[in-house]
Amino acid sequence: MKSPLLILHLEDDPNDAALIQAALETGDFSFSITRAQNREEFLAALERGGIDLILADYRLPTFDGMAALEIARANWPDIPFIHVSGTLGEQQAIDSLKSGATDYILKTRLTRLAPAVRRAMQAVEQRAERARLETQLIEAQKMQVIGQLASGVAHDFNNMIFIIMSYCDLIIDGLGPESPLLDYGHEIRQASERAASLTRQLLIFSRRQAVNPVVLDLNEILKDLNKMLRRLIDENVEMSLVPAAQMGHIKADSGYVGQVLMNLVVNARDAMPNGGKLDVATSNVTLDHIYASSHPGVLPGDYVVLSVSDTGAGMTSEVKARLFEPFFTTKPRGKGTGLGLATCHTIIQQSGGHISVQSEPGHGTTFRVHFPLVRAPLDLAPAPLQAKSDRRGSETLLIVEDEPSVRLLARRVLEARGYQVLMASNGQDALQVVRHHAGPPIRLVVTDVIMPLMGGKEMAEWLRTALPQVPILFTSGYTDDAVLQPPEPAQGIAFLPKPYTPSTLINKVREMLDAI
Ligand SMILES: Nc1ncnc2c1ncn2[C@@H]1O[C@H](COP(=O)(O)OP(=O)(O)OP(=O)(O)O)[C@@H](O)[C@H]1O
Ligand SMILES: [Mg+2]
Numbered sequence: 001m002k003s004p005l006l007i008l009h010l011e012d013d014p015n016d017a018a019l020i021q022a023a024l025e026t027g028d029f030s031f032s033i034t035r036a037q038n039r040e041e042f043l044a045a046l047e048r049g050g051i052d053l054i055l056a057d058y059r060l061p062t063f064d065g066m067a068a069l070e071i072a073r074a075n076w077p078d079i080p081f082i083h084v085s086g087t088l089g090e091q092q093a094i095d096s097l098k099s100g101a102t103d104y105i106l107k108t109r110l111t112r113l114a115p116a117v118r119r120a121m122q123a124v125e126q127r128a129e130r131a132r133l134e135t136q137l138i139e140a141q142k143m144q145v146i147g148q149l150a151s152g153v154a155h156d157f158n159n160m161i162f163i164i165m166s167y168c169d170l171i172i173d174g175l176g177p178e179s180p181l182l183d184y185g186h187e188i189r190q191a192s193e194r195a196a197s198l199t200r201q202l203l204i205f206s207r208r209q210a211v212n213p214v215v216l217d218l219n220e221i222l223k224d225l226n227k228m229l230r231r232l233i234d235e236n237v238e239m240s241l242v243p244a245a246q247m248g249h250i251k252a253d254s255g256y257v258g259q260v261l262m263n264l265v266v267n268a269r270d271a272m273p274n275g276g277k278l279d280v281a282t283s284n285v286t287l288d289h290i291y292a293s294s295h296p297g298v299l300p301g302d303y304v305v306l307s308v309s310d311t312g313a314g315m316t317s318e319v320k321a322r323l324f325e326p327f328f329t330t331k332p333r334g335k336g337t338g339l340g341l342a343t344c345h346t347i348i349q350q351s352g353g354h355i356s357v358q359s360e361p362g363h364g365t366t367f368r369v370h371f372p373l374v375r376a377p378l379d380l381a382p383a384p385l386q387a388k389s390d391r392r393g394s395e396t397l398l399i400v401e402d403e404p405s406v407r408l409l410a411r412r413v414l415e416a417r418g419y420q421v422l423m424a425s426n427g428q429d430a431l432q433v434v435r436h437h438a439g440p441p442i443r444l445v446v447t448d449v450i451m452p453l454m455g456g457k458e459m460a461e462w463l464r465t466a467l468p469q470v471p472i473l474f475t476s477g478y479t480d481d482a483v484l485q486p487p488e489p490a491q492g493i494a495f496l497p498k499p500y501t502p503s504t505l506i507n508k509v510r511e512m513l514d515a516i
Contacts, residue, residue, distance in 0.1 A: 001121050002052060004030040008045050010056040010068055011084075012037045019110060020055065020084060027114030029121075039063045046076055052124075053117060058085035058092060066099065073100040078127075080120035084113065146326050154202035158477050161199060162499030163405050165192045166413070169502050196499065201343045203477070204256065211253045211350060212497070214379035218250060218282050218304055218371070219243040221257050229265050229280070236275030244283045248304045249378060250371040252351040257306075257371075260347050263340040264308040264367050270331065271312025271365060279309045284373065298354055302373035309366040315359045323357065344369075391510040396420040396440045400430040400447035400459065401475075410446065413502040414509065427454025427462070434466055442470055444513055446505075449476035460493075471512045475500065492516075 007024070011017045017035060024031060034051070036042040039062065045051060054072055058065035065083050072081050080102040085092065093104040102123075103116045172185040222243055233239055250257075261280070268278050283305045292300040315323075322328045324345040329338030348355050352372045359365035397419050401407040404425075411421045422437065424430035427447075431454075434442065445463065447456040460472050471492035477499065496508050 001029055001118070001125065004032050005052045005117075005121065006050050007031050007033045007117075008036060008042070008051045008054045009033050010036045010042050010054070010060070010063070010065070012057065012060045016057070016086070016107060019107070020113065023110035023113040024117065026111070027117060029114075029118065039067070042068055043071070046072070046079075051076070051079055053120060054079055054081045055084050056081065058083055058087060058096075066095065069096065069099050069101055078124070080124060082113075082116055082120065084110075143326065150202045150326075154199045155477060157195070157199045158203065158499055159403055159406060161192050161196045163409055165189065165196065165499065166409050166502050168192060170413070170416075198337070198339075201259075201337075201339045204259070204343050204346055211256065212495075213251050213253050213351065215249050215251050215374055215376045216254050216257070217247055217378060218257070218306060219247045221254055221261065222280065222282065225258055225261060229262070232262070232265060233269045233278060234275070237269060237272055237278050238276075239278045239280070242279060242281035244281070246284070247282060248284050248302065248373040249376060250304050250351065250353075251374045251376070252371060253347075256347040256350075260344045260369060261306065261308070263344050264369075267340055267367075268308055268310035268312060268365070270336075271310050271314075276311035276364075277309075278311075279307070281307050281309075283307070285370070287370070295354075295356075298370075303353070303370040304373050306369040306371070307366055309364065311364040314361045314363050314365055315357075316361055320357060320359060324355075391506050392418045393510060393513060394418050394420070395443040395513055396422065397509065398422045398424065398430060398433060398442050398445045398447075400424045400427065400445065400451070400456065402426055402448060402451040406448075410505065413505055417506055419509075426451040427456065427459030429453075430459055431462055431466070434463070442467060443516070444471055444473065444509060446473045446475065446509065449474055469516070471516065473508060473512060 009017060009020065011020065021033060024033075034045045036045050038060070042063065046054075054068075056065045056068045065085065069081055069083070072079060077100075081100070082103045082105060083093075083096045083101050084105045084107060086107045096104050102120045105113050105116055168185060168188045172182065172189065175182050175185060222241055226241060230239060265278065265280065272278070284302070285305055286302050287298060287300050289300050292298045319330060324341050325338070326342035327338040328342075329336035331338075344355060348369055348371070353370050355367060355369045357365065357367050397414060399407055399410050399414070399421060401410065401423075402425050407423055407425070411423055414421050420440065422433055422442065424433045430445070430447070445460075445467070447459060449456040456472075456474055456476075460474075463470065463472065469492075471494070473494050473496055475496045475498050477497070492512075494508065494512055496504065500508075
C-alpha cells in the first residue's frame with residue numbers, strides 16, 4: 001500500500017475531524033490529511049492532484065456528502081470515497097453506496113474506519129494490477145499476431161529471394177569476369193542480400209528461423225565482425241572495441257549474436273549523425289539475488305556482457321518504454337523498420353539472456369546484453385567453405401522438395417556439376433521414386449523438412465530401411481519445436497539452413513559424399 005496516503009477529508013466540525021484522525025491512527029498505515037470545509041476547498045484539493053482517498057461527512061452547512069460524491073465519481077472515479085456520517089439512516093447508506101461510495105461508516109463506529117480504508121486501498125491496488133496484466137496480455141497477443149503475419153509473408157519471401165539470389169549467382173558465374181553485364185549482376189545480388197537480411201530479421205523475430213547454438217567466445221565474434229562494423233559507421237564516429245581479457249564462453253548462434261551486435265551498432269550510429277564516440281565492450285559479471293529480484297525475468301548467476309555505448313541523442317522515457325516493440329521506430333519512412341531491437345530481444349531471449357538500456361535525452365545510450373556463462377569447451381567452428389568451382393561429381397542424387405522453383409534450381413545447380421539428379425515433390429513421392437529407380441544407385445538424398453503428405457523426417461525413417469547407407473541432407477528455412485529443430489548431428493545426417501547459395505549446396509553435397 002502506498003505510504004503515506006494523502007487523504008482528503010471533507011468535514012466542518014473540528015472535533016469530529018480530530019476524532020476521525022485518531023481513528024485513522026489506529027491503522028497500520030501512515031497518512032496525511034488535507035481538510036476541506038466546503039465545495040470550493042473540496043474541489044481545489046482534488047484539482048491539485050495526488051489525493052489517494054476521500055472521506056466525507058454527510059451533512060455540511062453549505063455543501064453535502066452526496067453532492068461531493070457525485071462530483072468525485074464524475075471526475076475522479078478511481079479515488080475511493082468513504083462517507084463518514086453522524087446520522088444513522090439506512091436509506092442514506094443505501095443511496096450513498098448505490099451512487100458509488102466505496103464504504104459508509106458511522107461516527108459512532110469509528111473503529112471500522114481504519115480497516116475500511118485499508119480494504120479500499122487494497123482494492124485500488126488490485127484494480128491497477130489487473131489493468132497491468134490486461135495490457136500485458138493485449139501486448140502479448142499483438143506480438144503473436146504480428147509474428148504470425150510476418151512469418152507467413154517472410155517465409156514465402158525467403159523462397160523467392162533465394163531463387164533470385166541463386167540464379168543471379170549462376171548468371172554471374174556464366175558471364176565470366178570480362179562481361180560488361182557483370183556490374184548489373186552484382187547490383188541485383190546486393191539488392192537481394194538486403195532483402196534477405198530484412199526477411200531474416202522478420203523470421204528471427206517471429207521465431208521461425210533455424211537456430212544453431214554452439215559454445216563460443218564473444219570476443220571472437222567481435223574480432224570477426226570488427227571490419228564490417230567499421231564499414232557501417234561514418235568517419236566522424238570514433239569506434240573503440242574493448243574486449244575483456246579472460247572471457248567466459250556462451251552458448252548461442254554465432255550468426256544471431258552478430259546480428260544483435262550489428263543492430264546495436266547501427267542504432268548507435270544513427271543516434272550520432274554529427275559524430276561522437278561508440279564503445280563496444282565485453283566483460284564477465286556475476287549477478288546476485290539482490291540484482292535479480294529487482295530485475296524481473298533475470299536469474300542470479302554468471303554472465304558474459306556485451307555493451308554498446310554511444311554519445312548520441314539519447315532517448316525519452318516514452319521511447320524507452322516502446323523500444324523493443326516490433327515496428328516501433330522514430331526514424332523517417334524508409335529509414336527504419338523498427339525491427340532491429342525486437343529482433344535483438346528475441347535472439348537474446350532464445351539464448352537465455354536479457355538486454356537492458358540506460359539512456360537520457362542528450363546524454364547518450366548504453367545497451368547491455370547479458371548472456372548466461374557456460375562452462376564448456378568451445379565448439380570448433382566449421383571451417384568456412386571455399387566456393388571451389390571444381391567440386392564436381394557424377395553420383396546419382398535424389399532431391400525432395402515441394403516448391404517447384406526451388407527443386408528445379410537445386411537440380412540445375414547440381415546437374416551443372418555433373419551429378420545425375422532424380423526429383424520428388426514430397427516424402428511419399430520420394431519413396432515411389434526410390435522403389436522404381438533402376439539406374440545407378442542413389443548416393444545421397446537432399447530433402448526439405450516440411451512438405452505435404454509426408455515430411456522429410458518421416459521419409460528419412462522409411463529410407464533407413466530402403467537405403468540404409470545413404471546419407472540425408474536436410475534443408476529448411478524454419479525451426480519450430482517438434483519437427484523443425486535441425487536434426488541432431490548423427491551419422492550420415494546433415495542440415496543446411498535455407499536460403500543456401502549454389503556454392504554452399506555444391507560444397508555440402510560433395511563433403512557428404514566424400515565422407516561415406
Ligand atoms: N542508441 C540509440 N540512441 C537513441 N535512440 C535509439 C538507440 N537505439 C534505438 N533507439 C530508438 O529506438 C527505436 C527503435 O530501434 P530499432 O532498432 O528497433 O528500430 P529502428 O532502428 O528504428 O529501425 P531498424 O532497426 O528496423 O532499421 C529507434 O527508432 C530509436 O528511436
Ligand atoms: Mg535499428
